[in-house]
Amino acid sequence: MRVKLKAGPEERKFIQRIEELSGENVYACYQCGRCSAGCPMAPEMDLLPNQIIRLVQMGMQEEVLRSKTLFLCASCFTCQSRCPKGIDLARVMEAVRHILDPKGKDAFGPDEISPELARELPQQVMVSIFRKFAK
């Protein structure tokens, strides 16, 4: 698959928006991969955490928005605590989730929880998962 790498206004807008929302400088990442090396959810992800920020650096908006990785992040901040450049990748992940289509389907919404499970789950879990993964 041939990728026509563009660095035009659309790509720049996307990158700027992510930086604005997250407050992080995505260009500071030198792709060492330490975030992925320590991420507890990485084995389940289709794109590794470092690949997510790589795609943002390259302005490849569509590909990054399609990934399942965004909805596997547990916001454990292991990546942030170990990054040698001090990048808070959890914020970048949240920023990417933020620009998803607000009218789109929830990645994980209330429909996915059965009444039995709802009775069992601590409130803490439901509040956090909906705030992270639902619109």
Added chain:
Amino acid sequence: MTAKTTSKTKDKRIGLFVCHCGINIASIVDVEKVAEVMKDYPGVNFSTDYVYMCSDPGQQMIIDTIKKKHLDGIIVAACSPTLHEKTFQEAARLAGLNPYQIEIANIREQDSWVHTDKAKATKKAIKIVKSHVAKALQNENLEPIKVDVTKRALVIGGGISGLQAALDIADHGYEVILVEKNPSIGGKMIQLSETFPTLDCSQCILTPKMVEVSRHPRIKLLTYHEVDSVSGFVGNFKVRIRKKPRYVDETLCNLCGECEKVCPQIVPDEFNMGLSFRKAIYMPFPQAIPGTYTLDAEHCLGLNPVRCGKCKDVCQKKAIDYDMKETIIEEEVGAIVVATGYDLYTMQALGEYGGEKYEDVVNGLEFERILSASGPTGGAVRRPSDGKVPKSIVFVQCSGSRDTEKHNPYCSKICCMYTAKHAMLYKHRVPDGQATVFYIDVRTGGKGFDEFYQRAVEEDKILYIRGKVSKIFKEGDKLIVWGVDTLTGKKVEVEADMVVLAMAMVKADGVMDLLRKLKVSTDIHGFLAEAHPKLRPVESLSAGFYLAGCAHGPKDIPEAVAQASAAAAKVGDLFAQKELVHEPTVVPVNDELCSGCGICIAVCPYGARSLDPERGVAVVNEILCEGCGACAAACPSGAAQQRNQTDNQIFSMLTAMLRE
């Protein structure tokens, strides 16, 4: 050292040369207009503009005009004086004009490079030039200050850089004093097993230099000594050196080793990075120079009163003397080379790698000792915890380097190469072992370096994985390494028997105390600061101090040797001069106005001023004075006036600028 006053202000004939500097100045400042306007300015006798004043024709124009128009002073309106002041001073001198009658009006860095409005920039240029005319009219002829040079050098540090610098200076024909704080010279290089890219045995290539130093007729080797204090100035330093008591007379010791056998005290051996033990009376390594035992008082059972005394009893040569005391030696030298080396970043800082917790997580120097034939395992690769031969070793590059968040932001330069070397040597000795290197980049910029790395990968089949390790911990008998392969996008876990961390190179332990005594500046990491990063890499901004080796920053052996020889050459430059010449734009004391308040003494950063107790006035050592002007600014009575930068001159400049 006195200035000669010649021309009177009124009769002075000033020449103005306004430089275009190509488009650097001329694109913003209308240089022709400046030259034109200044033609009629009082004091200005000649005014012109030219495209590149620093060029040969430009300089020739200055020389010719000075002669033709009988000029007493000139102003070159151009770039910053840090670049070409010397050029134009030399041109003036060739034309027979005192070089201190030159004024550089900076209309580039202070005007054309920082403004965009052409009209205003041109007006500003005219003001700047006018101010310099006012100053030039009051400039006096000055002669450089001359001082003798003591043609002896002090080299601090007996590692490869210090040794090389000492040899080169001594071969030039000058006397060198080499001070080393450890019992033997050799530094870190003597601890290495083999060196890249040749895999030369490190001790084999270093010991000849060590022997040469010890036998050189012009090198005074002072091991187990430390520099206590330095006073004076370039060409004229007075150094106090502290001799630490060895309690063994090195001229009598014959290395029979009987003392070591009977000593009851066991101490972790620093030469072997704590992987083995030595006695309190010891020789750091077999080829130590000087070849003598040393008694480590800190770990001896007691010398005052004597608690043990066994070593002295068995010494047939009567070389052991418990009554040795610390003594101070005073030496006079003209130049000092600082070659104090480096240390490795502490493993305690990387808690997530378990460096302090697990014995089998080691740093580069520890691994060198394991690889070394003279090391604790005789060169067999065995892991520290149980002596097992590791079947899988993981090498982690960039441990504590390239980290702007918590550790050291810089690259330690040598780790990529020595990691490849370590992995290769491991594979040579344990051919069925698995070597894995985790890297972010592989930096192999030297001669033969990339070929060396390719050899490691292609011939020795070392697996290089691009990804920075997140965590290392022990599970049972194995060390688990959490890494990632960014190239295939896979998170990986490796089970290893041993891990070698390429720890960052940092400033030598305890070096800041010494550097403060020397008053030599460092960068924020504690590495010596060079005078100019590109063009003056082996000198300090403090005159008379030269830098060599890793004390200046991470580097490999070829670079350290090159830098040491360069520093020696610079010392040679200094010593080749009959006498030293010092800028005369210093700040003398006008005795009649001085009240002896002492404020100037307190503010002087160079320690150039002192109080004459008899006359109750300040006095200045013109050689130490660097003409910074702090005292002139602080002096309440105006007794401190800088030559060719007096208060009157400054006020005249201000008046010229502010008058419309």
Added chain:
Amino acid sequence: MKLHYYPGCTLKEKATALDISTREAMKRLDIELVEPEGWTCCGAEYPLTEEKIVGLAAPIRVLRQVREEGGDVVVTTCSFCYAVLKRANKAIQEDPLKHKRINAYLRDDIKINERTKERTTGFDDYNGEVKVLHLLEYLRDRVGFPNVQSRLKRDLKGLPIAPYYGCRLLRPQEELGLDEPDNPHLFEEFLEAVGCRAVDYPFKQECCGSYVSVSLPAAATEASYRVLRSARMNGAKAITVTCPLCFYNMDHRQDAIKETFLDFPGLPVLFFTQLLAWALGVDKKLLGLGEHSVPADHLFSESPTTEVRS
């Protein structure tokens, strides 16, 4: 003395063990816990984008209420609540935009006077006047571990317990400042102070799976398993947590873990305040042990391993 205490919504229903044991333990230390009037859920997640400012309203309101009640410190035991409250508190103090927006939002809240039932509006700006402390740091810094030790009524005889920090207690270090994420000591000091032996194991700050146990249970099952396995391998008789979600993942879901990882025999999960309460002499019935899925009763027996000192 009275101390403001923020339990968080989960502690009132699904993790009552944490709430009860906390109260009972603090009673033994002569501290009366007071919940801020009309407190609400803190939101569980600190908003990570610069634009989701409204997510700060709930936690700030809680803190403001503490201030209104005359408190300058609020203590919490749930890691999630701790992280949200502390980070929100910091944001209000350091980010002028957030300060302005949230205070504008909360200013016109209605105050109801409990006595007169009078309703008024208008609150002063909240500027970070209340300090947020986790109970562990409160015990270390304000009560003092030696003080706690001197009040122990039961000798836990060095029971080996694995401290589990999880994520929210330590990270991000720059905002929580509780301890070094890769080399922490606080929880270990606590365990030593109550008479246990803190077990060192490499998974004490690795994520248990968090809320992903709902959306992709397999991932969280494995994550929790690795933590429990490491704790057990290093000799722990139980693992102790500060977070209801960690408790849910490692205790309630331990059956799922055992079904997937057949080699795992199990490990009891405790809240740290249960150990504290027990060591301070609180009755076993008041520890909330009934809420556990994995039996933990055997750790709290009045038998050779422990004795009541009066």
